[in-house]
Amino acid sequence: MAAFWRASEGQAASRATILVPFYVLLCLISLLPFVLIANPPIVDFANHAARLSLACNIQDPAVADMYVYRLGIIPNLAVDLANAPLCGVLGPSAVLKAVTAASLALIYLSGWTIQRKLFGTPNAFLLLLPAVAFNLVTTMGYINFLAGAAIGCAMIALALGREKKFTQLLLIGNVGGIVLFFCHIFALAFVGVFFFGLMLRDQPRTVRGLATAALKTAAMFALPLLMVPLVPSEGKPLAIHYIGKIRVLPALFMAPHPNPSVFGLLFLVPIYLLIRNRRVEIHPALRVPLAVLALYVLLVPNGIQDAIDIDSRTAIPLAYLFFMSLRPIDKEREISGTLFGASAALVGYGAVMAVLFWLPFSRQVEELRGAFGVLPPEVSVFSVAAEDGPRMRVFPFGYNHLTSYATVDRRVFNPLEFSGIGMQPLSSTPKFGPIDSPGSFPVTPAQARKLEHPTADLQNEMLKGNGRFKLRWPEHFDYVIFYHFGHFANFRPELLTEVHRGSFFSILKVRRPQPQRG
Numbered sequence: 001m002a003a004f005w006r007a008s009e010g011q012a013a014s015r016a017t018i019l020v021p022f023y024v025l026l027c028l029i030s031l032l033p034f035v036l037i038a039n040p041p042i043v044d045f046a047n048h049a050a051r052l053s054l055a056c057n058i059q060d061p062a063v064a065d066m067y068v069y070r071l072g073i074i075p076n077l078a079v080d081l082a083n084a085p086l087c088g089v090l091g092p093s094a095v096l097k098a099v100t101a102a103s104l105a106l107i108y109l110s111g112w113t114i115q116r117k118l119f120g121t122p123n124a125f126l127l128l129l130p131a132v133a134f135n136l137v138t139t140m141g142y143i144n145f146l147a148g149a150a151i152g153c154a155m156i157a158l159a160l161g162r163e164k165k166f167t168q169l170l171l172i173g174n175v176g177g178i179v180l181f182f183c184h185i186f187a188l189a190f191v192g193v194f195f196f197g198l199m200l201r202d203q204p205r206t207v208r209g210l211a212t213a214a215l216k217t218a219a220m221f222a223l224p225l226l227m228v229p230l231v232p233s234e235g236k237p238l239a240i241h242y243i244g245k246i247r248v249l250p251a252l253f254m255a256p257h258p259n260p261s262v263f264g265l266l267f268l269v270p271i272y273l274l275i276r277n278r279r280v281e282i283h284p285a286l287r288v289p290l291a292v293l294a295l296y297v298l299l300v301p302n303g304i305q306d307a308i309d310i311d312s313r314t315a316i317p318l319a320y321l322f323f324m325s326l327r328p329i330d331k332e333r334e335i336s337g338t339l340f341g342a343s344a345a346l347v348g349y350g351a352v353m354a355v356l357f358w359l360p361f362s363r364q365v366e367e368l369r370g371a372f373g374v375l376p377p378e379v380s381v382f383s384v385a386a387e388d389g390p391r392m393r394v395f396p397f398g399y400n401h402l403t404s405y406a407t408v409d410r411r412v413f414n415p416l417e418f419s420g421i422g423m424q425p426l427s428s429t430p431k432f433g434p435i436d437s438p439g440s441f442p443v444t445p446a447q448a449r450k451l452e453h454p455t456a457d458l459q460n461e462m463l464k465g466n467g468r469f470k471l472r473w474p475e476h477f478d479y480v481i482f483y484h485f486g487h488f489a490n491f492r493p494e495l496l497t498e499v500h501r502g503s504f505f506s507i508l509k510v511r512r513p514q515p516q517r518g
Contacts, residue, residue: 022340023126026347027108030130033354034100034138038093039365040358041256041398044141045096050404050417051426052083052092062378062411067419068427073230075185076423078147092408099143103150104133107320110153114324117160118283124336125280125326127343134259134350136251136309137316148180148187149317155180155191156321160285163198166216173220181224185423186307190314192221193296194321197289231423241303244312248297251312252319255350256398257357267342271326279330286325293318306439306466307423361393364504365402371500372406374507375479380413380435381406382477382510383442389485391504400441403481412479415469416440435469435476442483443470445491452495480508 034040058069071080083095090098111129115122137146155176162168173195180188196217203209218225247254253264274280282290297311297318304310328335375381383403387396406412415437419426428436443451450458451470462471469476480496482489482505489506490498496508
């Protein structure tokens with residue numbers, strides 16, 4: 001490798017030649033953990049798998065008694081639409097892995113295409129795409145958004161070079177926009193904001209210029225925008241949250257295993273210095289769109305209703321497009337060599353973390369799913385989790401939705417499935433509605449004890465959020481899945497009977513409290 005970088009003739013052509021296989025190799029390695037790990041510690045993975053399993057078995061009387069699954073004009077359906085024709089052919093986990101891998105592959109391919117259009121030939125900054133494969137979007141399990149981001153990158157790749165052919169842009173925007181709408185509404189917003197910046201690029205910086213760019217963007221996405229009012233309403237007051245915007249900082253490296261977190265942003269410092277010192281440039285065609293998209297990430301709320309991480313998840317495709325827009329214009333040999341080494345190190349680190357943390361976690365999930373056989377079908381289950389423990393293989397949020405595998409394996413009712421109106425095709429039947437939630441997490445043992453007999457303040461707190469199902473939980477649930485992580489196996493022995501004890505969990509049966517006599 002060193003001899004290659006010292007070569008004096010044909011360096012540009014040689015680097016382009018070696019870039020192709022090296023890029024393909026890094027891309028493939030970055031995909032392996034998402035494909036080969038049987039039960040990855042992706043936060044929402046089990047939850048998505050449960051929904052897809054219910055969708056394929058909605059005619060089962062046991063399922064129909066608990067859940068309703070109905071496709072419609074819902075802007076959050078990428079994996080559901082992929083799953084529908086594959087019921088009985090691929091299991092839900094395989095569908096989720098296929099969509100994740102295909103989405104990342106499309107982003108990688110779009111990056112190559114975009115750089116070829118911008119610079120004539122790709123350069124080593126493209127290697128940063130697989131280097132940041134472990135990020136908030138991929139490891140939180142925002143798979144529908146990831147699919148939308150991939151479609152968006154492909155649309156941008158198609159649109160570049162056609163800015164003066166507005167008829168073609170109308171076709172790309174409206175056809176692609178409809179696909180984006182059904183992938184995820186926030187992906188549609190991300191792409192719409194980017195194209196607004198693209199339209200603004202060639203307009204004067206005046207009110208008229210802004211209005212012209214806005215009208216062109218609205219025309220490009222007219223069909224998907226017309227579909228937005230058709231989305232069923234949740235019937236709840238609008239709630240907008242900014243408190244979680246700090247999650248933007250570690251988003252690019254967020255993962256359930258040891259990771260650079262917010263310190264990963266330090267690698268952007270040398271890129272900034274290289275741009276400032278005119279060693280690297282952002283292609284002029286993308287400067288305005290990227291600036292507009294960055295302003296959107298800065299200003300958009302972190303959460304709307306039950307949807308979270310609007311800004312943080314959008315920061316990921318923004319970073320992808322930023323890397324695609326860069327090229328060295330001075331000291332190319334040194335900069336490219338550094339990018340080769342840094343990208344290989346990051347991809348290799350991710351692969352090592354998958355072996356050290358993802359594989360042991362996957363074995364834990366296999367143990368858990370094997371134990372679910374003690375659960376009778378159609379029972380209701382409540383999830384409780386310790387905050388730490390010696391048998392916690394990944395960060396706590398990786399365990400948040402593991403109870404959803406009981407829904408897949410035993411057809412139980414789990415209130416932690418994503419269900420509700422508007423953004424979800426899954427909802428509970430009236431019989432189970434009172435103990436359902438559109439989205440929540442396990443409670444701690446201390447919280448579980450308090451929720452048995454909640455105070456007025458605690459009850460009001462639960463009713464304001466999605467915690468109604470937690471109130472007086474022993475009266476409503478048949479079993480408890482307790483993730484003890486190596487601590488005591490039964491946090492409430494006077495109320496719960498141990499049915500099964502595993503290495504990091506226990507399955508406990510609720511002894512119904514006797515009604516008090518007056």
